[in-house]
Amino acid sequence: MQQASVGALMMVPVGGGAAVTKRKPVEPAPGPLEDYARRFDDLLANRAQREGFRRYLKGLLLPDERNKTLTALANTEPVIGAQRKEAQSLQWFLTESGWEPEVVNRRRVELMLEDPKTAPVGSGALVIDETGDRKDGNATAHVGKQYLGGIGKIANGVVSVTSVYADERLYYPLEVEPYTPSHHFEGGKTDPAFRTKPLIALRLVERAIEMELPFRAVVGDILYGEHREFRRALQSRGIPYVLAVKPSYGWYLATGGRRETVEGVVGEYPWDGEQEPGEWVALEHSFRDGHVETWWALEPTRWPFDLGSDRRLVVATTDPATLPDLTTFYLFTNLPAPEPERGAANGDLAPADVAEVVRLYALRSWIEQSYKQVKNTLGWAHYQVRKDPSIRRHWQLVCCAFSFCWWACRGCGEMRSSPAVVVFKDPEHPSSAATDGAVGGEKENRHPAGTPVVAAGAAEGALVASALRNAVAILEGVLRYAPSCGAKEAA
Numbered sequence: 362m363q364q365a366s367v368g369a370l371m372m373v374p375v376g377g378g379a380a381v382t383k384r385k386p387v388e389p390a391p392g393p394l395e396d397y398a399r400r401f402d403d404l405l406a407n408r409a410q411r412e413g414f415r416r417y418l419k420g421l422l423l424p425d426e427r428n429k430t431l432t433a434l435a436n437t438e439p440v441i442g443a444q445r446k447e448a449q450s451l452q453w454f455l456t457e458s459g460w461e462p463e464v465v466n467r468r469r470v471e472l473m474l475e476d477p478k479t480a481p482v483g484s485g486a487l488v489i490d491e492t493g494d495r496k497d498g499n500a501t502a503h504v505g506k507q508y509l510g511g512i513g514k515i516a517n518g519v520v521s522v523t524s525v526y527a528d529e530r531l532y533y534p535l536e537v538e539p540y541t542p543s544h545h546f547e548g549g550k551t552d553p554a555f556r557t558k559p560l561i562a563l564r565l566v567e568r569a570i571e572m573e574l575p576f577r578a579v580v581g582d583i584l585y586g587e588h589r590e591f592r593r594a595l596q597s598r599g600i601p602y603v604l605a606v607k608p609s610y611g612w613y614l615a616t617g618g619r620r621e622t623v624e625g626v627v628g629e630y631p632w633d634g635e636q637e638p639g640e641w642v643a644l645e646h647s648f649r650d651g652h653v654e655t656w657w658a659l660e661p662t663r664w665p666f667d668l669g670s671d672r673r674l675v676v677a678t679t680d681p682a683t684l685p686d687l688t689t690f691y692l693f694t695n696l697p698a699p700e701p702e703r704g705a706a707n708g709d710l711a712p713a714d715v716a717e718v719v720r721l722y723a724l725r726s727w728i729e730q731s732y733k734q735v736k737n738t739l740g741w742a743h744y745q746v747r748k749d750p751s752i753r754r755h756w757q758l759v760c761c762a763f764s765f766c767w768w769a770c771r772g773c774g775e776m777r778s779s780p781a782v783v784v785f786k787d788p789e790h791p792s793s794a795a796t797d798g799a800v801g802g803e804k805e806n807r808h809p810a811g812t813p814v815v816a817a818g819a820a821e822g823a824l825v826a827s828a829l830r831n832a833v834a835i836l837e838g839v840l841r842y843a844p845s846c847g848a849k850e851a852a
Contacts, residue, residue, distance in 0.1 A: 384402075384408065385408055387408055387411045387412045387415065388412065388415075389415075390415040390418070390419055391419065393769045394415070394418060394419060394422070394765065394769075395415070397418075397472075397765050397768055397769065398411075398414055398415045398418065400468065400472060401414060401465060401468055401469075401761075404460065404461075404464050404465055404468060405460055406458075406459070406460065409450065409453070409454070409458065410454065410458050410460055412450075413450060413451060413453075413454030413455075413458065414454070414758075416434070416435070416447075416450075416451060417434060417451060417454065417455075417758050418758060418761060418762050418765065420433065420434030420435065420436070420451075421434065421739050421740055421758060421759060421762040422739070422762050422765070422766075422832050422835075424834075425737070425738045425740075428740065428743045429739065429740020429743040430740075430743055430745055431448050431451050431452055431455070431745060432448050433743075434448075434451055434740075435447035435448040435450075435451050455744075455746060455751050455754055455755060456746055456748065456750075456751045460754070462750070462753045462754045462756075462757040463753075465757050465761070466536065466757045466760065469757070469760060469761050469764050470535055470536075470572065472764070472768060473526075473533055473764055473767070473768070474572070474574070476768065478770070479531060479533070479764075479767050479768060481526050481528070481574055481575050481576065482528055482575060483575040483576070483577060484528060484577050485526055485527055485528035485575070485576050485577060485724070486526075486527050486528070486576055486577060486578055486579075486580040486603075486721050486724045486725065487524060487525075487526060487535075487566060487569050487574065487576040487578070487579050487580065488524070488525040488526075488527050488532070488579075488580045488581070488724065488725045488728055489522065489523075489524060489525075489562045489565065489566070489579065489580070489581040489585055490522075490523050490524075490525055490581075490582075490725075490728060490729075490732065491510060491520055491521065491522045491523070491540070491558055491584065492510055492511055492520065492521055492523065492733060492736065492741070493507065493508060493509030493510045493511050493512075493518050493519070493520040493521075494509060494511045494512075494518050494519060494741065494742030495509060495511070495512060495516050495517065495518040495742075496517060496518045496519050496742075497517060498517075499517075500747050501519065501747045501752075502519075502539070502541075502747060502748055502749040502752060503519045503520070503539040503540065503541045503542070503545070503749070503752070504517060504518065504519050504542075505517065505518075505542030505544060505545070506542075507520060507542055508520075510733075511733065511737075511742065519539065519742075519752070520539070520540040520558070521537050521538065521539050521540065521756065522537070522538050522539075522540055522558050522561045522562055522565065523535075523536070523537045523538075523565075524536050524537075524562075524565035524566065524568075524569055525728060525732065526569075526574065526576065527580075527724040527725070527727065527728055528724065529724070529843065529844050531767050532724070532727070532728055532732065533760075533763060533764050533767055534760045534763065534764075535565070535568075535569060535572075535574070536565050536568060536569075537753075537756050537757075537760065538561050538564070538565065539749070539752065539753075540556075540558050540561060541555070541556070543555055557588075558584060559584070559585055559588040559590065559591035560591075562581070562585060562591065563591060563594050563595075566579055566595070566600065570600070577601065577711075577713075577721060578601040578602055578603045578694070578696060578713075578721050579595060579600060579601065579602040579603070579604075580602070580603050580604070580721055580722055580724060580725045581602070581604045581605070581725070582604075582605050582725070583604075583605045583606055583607055583610075585604050586604030586605045586606040586610075586692075586693055587606050587607065587610055591604075592604065592672075592693065592695075595695070596671060596695055599709060599710070601694070601695060601696050601707075601710050601711075602693075602694060602695055602696075603692055603693075603694045603696070603718055603721045603722050604692065604693050604694070605690055605691060605692055605693075605722065606623060606691050606692070606693055607623070607691065608622065608623050608624035608627070608684075608689075608691055609622055609623070609624060610622060610623050610691070611623070611625075612665065623674065623691050624691075626661050626663070626666075626674065627659060627661065627676055627684070627691075629661070629663070630659055630661060632681040632682055638657070638681070640659055640660075640661075641657045641658065641659050641681050642657065642658050642659070642715055643655055643656075643657055644656040644657065644658050644677070644715070644716055644719060646719075646723065646844075647844065648843070648844060649843040649844065654679065655679075656677055656678065656679055656719065657677070657678055657679070657680075657681045658675060658676065658677045658678075658715040658716070658718075658719055659675070659676045659681070659715075660673060660674065660675050660676075660698075660715050661674050661676075669706055670706060671695055671706040671707055672693055672694070672695055673693070673694050673695070673696070673698060673718075674691070674692070674693060675692045675694060675715050675718045675719065676689070676690070676691055676692070677689070677690045677692070677715075677719045677722070678690070690719075690722060692718060692719075692722055694713070694718050695707050695710065696710055696711070696712065696713035696717070696718060697710055697711075697712045697713070698712060698713075698714070699712045699713070699714050720844075723844050724844065727843055727844055735763060735835055736759065736763075738835060739759045739762050739763060739835075740759060741756070741759050762832075763835075765832060766832040766835050769832060
């Protein structure tokens with residue numbers, strides 16, 4: 362701990378001869394990164410921590426020619442460079458310095474909520490996302506043989522559950538919690554301390570509500586959509602959701618014991634082509650790169666999704682004739698239908714038509730296509746530490762680096778925009794995305810959503826390092842996958 366105190370403070374005499382301590386300045390980070398880092402200084406106890414915070418963020422933001430290991434962050438050679446003081450000081454900052462990752466994360470989120478260009482709006486989504494990354498051995502905290510989304514198969518690794526705020530302008534992580542496999546607990550899955558991923562996700566949702574974060578609905582993939590207890594918990598708390606399920610997801614009929622599936626219900630609604638679509642509705646799905654796709658949506662209205670049901674089924678696809686696996690989504694939602702007779706079950710929530718339901722899930726699709734790539738670029742899984750506090754610190758620093766990319770985007774505008782998914786050629790039933798409903802069903806006027814313009818012309822002065830240029834490049838890569846904020850209803 363000697364490194365933490367040496368040179369951290371100096372004595373300054375005042376008035377009657379008493380002395381107070383004044384923090385010695387640290388070497389500033391380049392350009393706007395220093396302005397960002399300075400906002401965390403009061404949470405870091407000494408000069409060594411403040412310097413470590415700046416150097417770690419700068420290293421994470423460098424281009425990804427090398428993995429973001431400690432030697433790479435310190436810009437030293439692998440293996441041999443681990444003994445250099447630059448790498449050793451970052452190792453100490455991550456493992457021994459004692460700063461609280463939860464406190465730093467709270468400040469990071471506060472900065473995003475306070476800034477008008479990054480503050481959440483009621484039309485956004487609270488997306489639940491889990492990521493798994495390979496880790497060798499069995500000495501690392503939370504490691505185990507389990508399904509890893511990062512590689513798409515079962516392997517030895519670490520899984521984390523993250524809550525992410527997303528709208529058509531931007532997205533950023535809110536909180537992250539590791540999932541600990543049952544073999545780490547004496548009582549296995551029956552141990553009181555064991556928590557499933559949906560249970561972790563529910564706690565993240567509750568914490569977002571405690572932060573008074575506005576959002577239209579909780580959005581998640583099939584892991585959460587097919588977990589009945591997770592859906593019931595959201596329903597009992599009056600929290601709106603849009604959750605995916607597999608087409609094979611089913612239930613048993615009350616009489617006869619016969620089982621039917623989502624796929625079977627959808628098959629009862631025929632598709633005879635675009636000229637005779639039946640119950641299928643055309644949607645216009647716009648993207649930020651300018652291209653527009655026509656999707657089709659269906660909402661079955663027979664049991665168990667008939668009048669009085671607190672759950673709706675919405676299907677969105679690019680081809681109703683073949684329902685391709687990669688571009689067909691089966692969605693459960695408790696957002697009430699716009700028709701009064703069908704929306705009575707969840708009347709406290711703001712209604713949503715099929716276009717609004719699909720729009721919300723499309724926000725998750727944006728994240729799925731880019732968020733994990735961004736986390737790889739910033740070195741999410743490149744940590745070489747084993748203890749739980751050190752892993753959490755690394756993850757929070759990656760979240761800080763990602764949020765800085767948005768925070769430093771000085772070109773974010775304040776223009777009003779249209780939703781990215783609208784009902785196509787149906788002027789009598791405009792998309793309910795134009796009507797905002799914040800969490801808990803409060804029916805308020807929608808806050809204007811801004812359209813980010815990435816600062817591609819950022820100053821190239823001497824103080825702007827390649828780390829800052831890469832922050833702009835990261836945002837440009839993110840926005841390639843973004844749903845458009847400029848879509849309009851077709852006439």
